[in-house]
Amino acid sequence: MPARMLSPEAAVDNRRVQRQRAGDSAAGRVxxxxxxxxxxxxIESNDLADGASGQFVEIDFGSVVARAIIRWSDRTRLGVEFARPLGSREVDALLAEPAPIRLRRL
Known part of the structure; x- marks a missing residue:
């Protein structure tokens, strides 16, 4: 199923959403x-250090799996937009119990 991206106006509004700092994953993870x-x-990830803008990835947070598109990359850091927004409860759960994440190119 194709991902539905936000309109330019909605994307600007989304940039104003309050972001929360997430804890580091398990020691030794990249x-x-x-x-x-x-x-x-x-996200910081050596696995996708060569990730290009526009590439789709799957992010496994442990309790939540989300598809996303890479919007920017800078060395080992990636900014991704979820194909479907997460629920507030999902974000709260990810913040409460940070776990190692896994990325996979689609």
């Missing part, structure tokens, strides 16, 4: 979340 909102997150 993947961690820097911030997260219902609409996307910033």
């Amino acid at each position: 993947q961690r979340i820097f911030d997260i909102s219902r609409y996307g997150c910033q």
Whole structure:
């Protein structure tokens, strides 16, 4: 099923959503979340260091699996937009119990 992206006006509004700092994943992991909102997150990952804007990925947070599109990349950091916004409860659960994440190119 194709992902539905937000209109340019909605995307601007989403950038104003309050983002929350996420805890680091387990020690020794190369993947961690820097911030997260219902609409996307910033991730550090050596696995996708060459990720290009526009590429689709699947993010396995442990309790939540989300598809996303890479909006920007800078060395090992990626900014991704979720194909479907997460629910507030899902974001709260991810913040309450950060777990190692896994990324997979689609």
